[in-house]
Amino acid sequence: AQSVAQPEDQVNVAEGNPLTVKCTYSVSGNPYLFWYVQYPNRGLQFLLKYITGDNLVKGSYGFEAEFNKSQTSFHLKKPSALVSDSALYFCAVRDMEDSSYKLIFGSGTRLLVRP
Amino acid sequence: DAGVTQSPTHLIKTRGQQVTLRCSPKSGHDTVSWYQQALGQGPQFIFQYYEEEERQRGNFPDRFSGHQFPNYSSELNVNALLLGDSALYLCASSLGQRSYEQYFGPGTRLTVT
Numbered sequence: 001a002q003s004v005a006q007p008e009d010q011v012n013v014a015e016g017n018p019l020t021v022k023c024t025y026s027v028s029g030n031p032y033l034f035w036y037v038q039y040p041n042r043g044l045q046f047l048l049k050y051i052t053g054d055n056l057v058k059g060s061y062g063f064e065a066e067f068n069k070s071q072t073s074f075h076l077k078k079p080s081a082l083v084s085d086s087a088l089y090f091c092a093v094r095d096m097e098d099s100s101y102k103l104i105f106g107s108g109t110r111l112l113v114r115p
Numbered sequence: 116d117a118g119v120t121q122s123p124t125h126l127i128k129t130r131g132q133q134v135t136l137r138c139s140p141k142s143g144h145d146t147v148s149w150y151q152q153a154l155g156q157g158p159q160f161i162f163q164y165y166e167e168e169e170r171q172r173g174n175f176p177d178r179f180s181g182h183q184f185p186n187y188s189s190e191l192n193v194n195a196l197l198l199g200d201s202a203l204y205l206c207a208s209s210l211g212q213r214s215y216e217q218y219f220g221p222g223t224r225l226t227v228t
Contacts, residue, residue, distance in 0.1 A: 004157075032215050043119070043205055043219040044158070051215060090157050094215060101213055102148070102171060105157030 002027045004093050006106035013081045013113055021076040021109045023091030032094040033074040034103065035065055037087050044090065050074060061085070081113045117142055119208050119220035127226045128196050136191040136223045140208030147189040148217060149181060152203040164189050165212040193225075201227045 003026045013019045025031055032051055036044040048059025055067045065076045074091060088110050092103040120139045128134050140147050146165045150158035160173035164183035178194045187208075193200055203224050207217040 034215075036219070041221070043121075043221040044207075046216065046218070049215065092157075101163060102160035102173060103150075103158075103217065105150075105159070107155075107157050 002093060002095050002104045004091050004104050004106035006089075006091055006109045008109050009107075010110045010112060013111070015083050015113050015115050016080050019078050019081045019085070019111065019113070021089050021091075021111060023074045023076065023106060024072050025074060025091070025093040026072060027093055027095040029095050031074075033065075033067060034092040034094075035059065035063070035074075035076050036090045036092060036105075038090065038108075039087050047076070047089075081111075083113050083115055086111055086113045119206055119218050121204075121206050121220040121223050123223060124221070125224045125226075127228060129228055130196055130198060132196050133192065133194045134196060134225060136193075136204050136206075136225070138189045138191070138206030138208075138220060140187050140189070140206075141218045144208035144210050144218070145187050146209045146212050146214065147183060147187065148207045148209070149189070149191050150205040150207065151175070152205055152222070154202070158205055161191070163212070170212060196227045198227050201225060 005024045034049045035047040050057045050067045058064045088108050090108050091106045122137045148163040149161040152158040161175050163171040167183045180192045183189045203222040205222045206220045209217045
């Protein structure tokens with residue numbers, strides 16, 4: 001069965017410090033992987049995706065993510081956090097081998113960047 | 116270029132009632148997917164509409180149904196509402212059924228009392 005795990009409910013980091021939000025996945029085939037961000041009372045905003053190619057993916061607002069096939073991970077990173085990055089972050093996966101086109105989401109990680 | 120729009124923003128219903136939520140996809144998109152996001156959880160796939168037909172369905176009961184119109188807009192209907200149906204309902208649109216880029220709307224917050 002396809003699944004996504006975000007092991008941390010909340011990540012706290014000081015402004016200017018690097019941040020990492022963790023994600024691991026399980027699919028039977030090859031994965032498509034995504035990160036979305038959700039601000040209060042807003043829908044999901046797309047940050048970045050991994051489909052194929054370079055394991056380091058760069059996305060919006062200075063975020064990047066590293067795909068690690070052996071560890072089945074897709075951690076979200078940013079070299080220098082901003083207070084405005086504080087939000088709810090979701091990792092999602094789609095199984096390339098599955099005829100269903102649905103996204104499977106993790107439970108979310110709340111990022112809190114303190115000034 | 117308008118993004119995905121949803122209406123209404125908020126809705127309060129009583130157990131047993133029926134509700135209809137609406138979604139207009141991003142300009143140029145022809146596929147609409149619906150997700151349910153319960154409080155403190157990630158979104159869960161309900162179903163996807165393409166060419167006015169339900170193409171894929173998640174693990175939701177038949178009380179959840181939908182429709183897609185010729186202009187690609189979509190409705191989500193929920194019958195016999197339960198307290199557990201209280202959630203944020205998100206609509207996502209894409210170009211083509213197989214597209215891996217989905218654009219989400221702001222959602223409709225449904226409260227069932």
